[in-house]
Amino acid sequence: MVTTPSLAPDFPVLEAYRRMFLLRRFELKAQDLYRRGGMPGFIHLYVGEEASATGVCLHLRRDDYVSSTHRGHGHALAKGIPPRQVMAELFGKATGCSGGRGGSMHIYDPDAGFLGTNGLVAAGIPLAVGAALAGQLRGSGQVAVSFFGDGAVNHGAFHEGLNLASAWNLPIVFICENNLYATEMPFAKATRNPDVASRGAAYSMAAEAVDGNDVEQVWRAADRAVRRAREESRPTLVECRTYRHLGHHEGDPGTGYRTKEEVEAWKKQCPIAMLKARALESGAATEEQLKEIEKEVDAIVADAVEFAQSSASPDPATALDHIFPEAAGVESGRHA
Numbered sequence: 079m080v081t082t083p084s085l086a087p088d089f090p091v092l093e094a095y096r097r098m099f100l101l102r103r104f105e106l107k108a109q110d111l112y113r114r115g116g117m118p119g120f121i122h123l124y125v126g127e128e129a130s131a132t133g134v135c136l137h138l139r140r141d142d143y144v145s146s147t148h149r150g151h152g153h154a155l156a157k158g159i160p161p162r163q164v165m166a167e168l169f170g171k172a173t174g175c176s177g178g179r180g181g182s183m184h185i186y187d188p189d190a191g192f193l194g195t196n197g198l199v200a201a202g203i204p205l206a207v208g209a210a211l212a213g214q215l216r217g218s219g220q221v222a223v224s225f226f227g228d229g230a231v232n233h234g235a236f237h238e239g240l241n242l243a244s245a246w247n248l249p250i251v252f253i254c255e256n257n258l259y260a261t262e263m264p265f266a267k268a269t270r271n272p273d274v275a276s277r278g279a280a281y282s283m284a285a286e287a288v289d290g291n292d293v294e295q296v297w298r299a300a301d302r303a304v305r306r307a308r309e310e311s312r313p314t315l316v317e318c319r320t321y322r323h324l325g326h327h328e329g330d331p332g333t334g335y336r337t338k339e340e341v342e343a344w345k346k347q348c349p350i351a352m353l354k355a356r357a358l359e360s361g362a363a364t365e366e367q368l369k370e371i372e373k374e375v376d377a378i379v380a381d382a383v384e385f386a387q388s389s390a391s392p393d394p395a396t397a398l399d400h401i402f403p404e405a406a407g408v409e410s411g412r413h414a
């Protein structure tokens with residue numbers, strides 16, 4: 079395992095560890111439950127990429143906005159949606175944050191500023207640009223963050239979004255989680271320029287690349303970017319270089335297009351193990367403190383599962399609710 083120098087005194091090591099550990103345990107539990115057959119739909123797990131959502135969301139206010147991806151459970155949890163509501167949504171239960179209508183790829187919570195996980199690659203980018211514009215018009219100091227993968231950066235929505243954000247000086251942070259593959263397509267084969275951060279120059283936008291498995295590095299880069307957005311109303315592109323430990327989705331073993339050696343090498347760079355080693359080495363945390371956090375998180379995840387499994391499915395009589403906006407004078411779920 080490669081370790082980097084000791085943690086800076088202002089880095090919130092315990093909170094970072096808590097959030098990353100929650101994201102990891104939540105996903106591994108979801109994987110187990112999915113394999114047992116109780117969870118409908120598709121799930122794409124975030125295991126290995128926890129430092130990115132954590133390092134960024136530690137800087138966000140509750141009323142800041144986040145748009146996410148198909149691999150978005152970690153973004154939802156890091157932005158502050160309660161684990162109970164996220165787990166219940168994965169099970170399609172009425173108590174889920176989208177009332178059980180959404181599932182894994184439509185986790186949505188306006189109260190937490192969460193503009194949704196998203197089944198369409200790159201589709202969260204324009205949503206966040208719009209939210210940043212809204213924040214700018216309100217003068218509220220709200221910031222928008224768009225998380226997306228390397229698979230999104232050759233889409234029109236990425237280029238249009240960055241261009242508009244730059245032209246209108248929007249308070250937004252674009253976070254590319256470059257895990258080197260889009261499904262089974264290696265990023266280096268999909269483009270002649272796999273240096274995502276270099277693309278910021280095309281839009282005269284501040285940009286940097288970081289080790290996306292080093293939560294402190296992500297946290298520092300996100301600090302610069304969120305300040306630039308909040309205080310100067312200017313956008314930033316941050317490329318977090320990372321890797322998914324598991325397959326593309328549950329069901330893909332993730333081995334047909336990646337060598338065992340490559341996967342193992344990245345697992346040795348596990349963001350959680352690296353933070354733990356550095357926290358202990360530097361004396362920023364004790365073994366007991368980290369164990370206590372792990373115990374607390376395990377209890378939270380167990381409670382979320384119990385909550386989700388014991389919740390009711392949505393009542394069929396409400397199938398047409400939430401489809402038409404009440405404000406348009408349309409009675410709940412039915413044409414007037």
Ligand SMILES: Cc1ncc(C[n+]2csc(CCOP(=O)(O)OP(=O)(O)O)c2C)c(N)n1
Nearest residue numbers: 149197198199227228229230257259260261
């Ligand atoms: C517009 C669109 N095209 C294709 C797909 C099918 N698809 C789902 S995930 C994915 C790969 C996404 O890769 P990336 O953006 O790098 O995210 P990662 O899965 O690596 O986290 C593709 C092609 C889709 N969901 N939406």
Ligand SMILES: [Mg+2]
Nearest residue numbers: 227228259260
């Ligand atoms: Mg990818």
